Amino acid sequence: MRRVMALLEKEIIDLSRNPAVFVPAVLTAVVSICLPFLIAVVLPAVTGEPLTGSSDFRVAIDALDGTAVAARLDGEGLIQAWILRQFVVLLVLTPVAASMASAAYSVVGEKHARTLEPLLTTPLTTAELLAAKVLGSLLPATVLTIACFGVYVAAAAAFAREGVYATLLTGQPLAIVFVLGPLAALAALQLAVCVSSRVNDARSAQQIGALVILPVAGLLVAQLTGTLQLSGTIIAATALVLLSVNAGLALLGVALFDRESILTRWK
Amino acid sequence: MxxxxxxxxxxxxxxxxxxxxxxxxxxxxxxxxxxxxxxxxxxxxxxxxxxxxxxxxxxxxxxxxxxxxxxxxxxxxxxxxxxxxxxxxxxxxxxxxxxxxxWDRLTVRQNLLTYARLHGLPSPSRAVDEALDLFDVRSRAGDLAAHxxxxxxxxxxxxxxxxxxxxxxxxxxxxxxxxxxxxxxxxxxxxxxxxxxxxxxxxxxxxxxxxxxxxxxxxxxxxxxxxxxxxxxxARFFGERLKVTVAGDAQQFVSVLGGSSGVDIVRADGPVLLADGAAASAHAPEIVRRLVAAGADILSVHPEHVPLEEVYLHLLGEGSTES
CATH class of the missing domain: 3.40.50.300 (P-loop containing nucleotide triphosphate hydrolases)
Structure with a gap:
């Protein structure tokens, strides 16, 4: 564990001295925060057409009306709450997508910088190396997600109908941000690091790693179209699946990491 | 002994x-x-x-x-x-x-400290301080490696x-x-x-x-x-070498040393005669006598190391011939 912490600290220092890495993450986070407010607050205010006037949001009223979280909301607030709650998934997705670059670059980047071989001469095990690399991307992604969620809730309190923000501080959104989000991020970043230790080119690693975003993006679309509602049961089942996937990926990562090939065949 | x-x-x-x-x-x-x-x-x-x-x-x-x-x-x-x-x-x-x-974005100290911790040293900071002193880089400890x-x-x-x-x-x-x-x-x-x-x-x-x-x-x-x-x-490939410097061109004395005991190869390079052999140094007096008898004005005599480069190239030549 001490060795993981040593390398993790190095990863964090390295990232903090390269703020350009965070620019795409921050930009996508800003878009993720602004997009739902544009739909739920800005457009109705600009056009003068309330959300309740559109039959497209019938699904929102059906989903939330009569539930405890929406007890004090009027029709407009109900739809705003539904939109903002649905977009929480996007909020979780974007920092992960942005962290993919650093995760995908993690091993192949060390090789190209010629810093990997000295690292492999230390007692650091493969599992420790991969753990530090994954955590080095996961921690900033998680911090960014939580920070974005804080801004999101504050913006809801400031700009949405009264009481809408409180619907974001209930079981489902909190489970997405604090349970599903980190677990999905861990899976995605583990896969990216696995890819990074198997390909000889950072761009390939990033492109292949980006594919892991697709299932989460699919989840977002399914939610927005009303095909899927993330109930407590579905969230719990998804968390269990993600836990298993993460355990499998941890073992796979160690098995796939071929020190000899990395040292002798990568140029 | x-x-x-x-x-x-x-x-x-x-x-x-x-x-x-x-x-x-x-x-x-x-x-x-x-x-x-x-x-x-x-x-x-x-x-x-x-x-x-x-x-x-x-x-x-x-x-x-x-x-x-x-x-x-x-x-x-x-x-x-x-x-x-x-x-x-x-x-x-x-x-x-x-x-x-x-790691270019880490300072010298941070680079060393990370490795000290990866090696599980009991006092990583002290080990780094000692290394900085030992290698005379303490004044640059806070500089980024990139610099x-x-x-x-x-x-x-x-x-x-x-x-x-x-x-x-x-x-x-x-x-x-x-x-x-x-x-x-x-x-x-x-x-x-x-x-x-x-x-x-x-x-x-x-x-x-x-x-x-x-x-x-x-x-x-x-x-x-x-x-x-x-x-x-x-010694294995060239034995010993005796370097004799004479007045004038040494080429005329190459044949004089042919057949001398302990000398296998003789060559001249301007005023310098190079005598290679298993025991060239031990036969220096005889070599000098022969040269003096042949009319050479000897300026200096001393044993010389065959450059390692010659040994190395000789070995590589042998290696490539064998392979």
């Missing part, structure tokens, strides 16, 4: 810190190194010489346990590496890779290699690309390692460096072409 120098003695068990035992490594169909055997002794510098692609880096990686041999084995204090866990192996061996491999000169980077990399005080040090071209002053500093550090009783394997192209610091030389070209002290290799 005095003891012969350590480098000339056959090694006892206690002398074998690290042993390459018939090491062969193939990459697909290509054989990188074949049937290499030698041992590394405490308090000696063994130079690994060879052209590019000769298998020097592969040999270093095999010895450090970074890659596995296709056949043969590496023994650490007589125990095969396969019987050791990675931690105990890497605690004993320090390897300086060909590139310094410093260091090449020589300084190499010095920091060497400090990193030795942080955990390994008894065996493997150095891959440590002075490559350094200016003469930096290279001299690195050589002084290497000599200090020998003085501390560590076993040093030095992979290099620099023959002058080998002549200055190495106790023994292993010449490699896929397989081991020769192993011994520089003096033994010189």
């Amino acid at each position: 005095g003891m012969p120098p350590a480098a000339d003695r056959p090694p006892g068990d206690a002398d074998r810190m690290l042993t390459a035992d018939h090491l062969t490594r193939q990459f697909d169909a290509r054989v990188a190194v074949q049937d290499i055997s030698f041992e590394l002794r405490p308090g000696e510098i063994l130079a690994l010489l060879g052209p590019n692609g000769a298998g020097k880096t592969t040999t270093l990686r095999l010895l450090a346990g970074l890659i596995r041999p296709s056949s043969g084995q590496v023994l650490l204090d007589g125990v095969g590496l396969h019987g050791l866990d990675g931690t105990s192996l890497r605690t004993r061996i320090g390897i300086l890779t060909e590139a310094p491999g410093l 260091l000169s090449k020589g300084l980077r190499q010095r920091v990399a060497l400090a990193r290699t030795l942080l955990h005080r390994p008894g065996i040090v493997l150095l891959d071209e440590p002075t490559s690309g350094l200016d003469p002053a930096s290279a001299k500093e690195v050589r002084a550090l290497i000599l200090r390692l020998r003085g501390e009783g560590r076993a040093v394997l030095l992979s290099t192209h620099n023959l002058d460096e080998v002549d200055r610091v190495a106790d023994r030389v292993a010449v490699l070209r896929g397989r081991l072409l020769a192993l011994g002290t520089t003096a033994a290799l010189r």
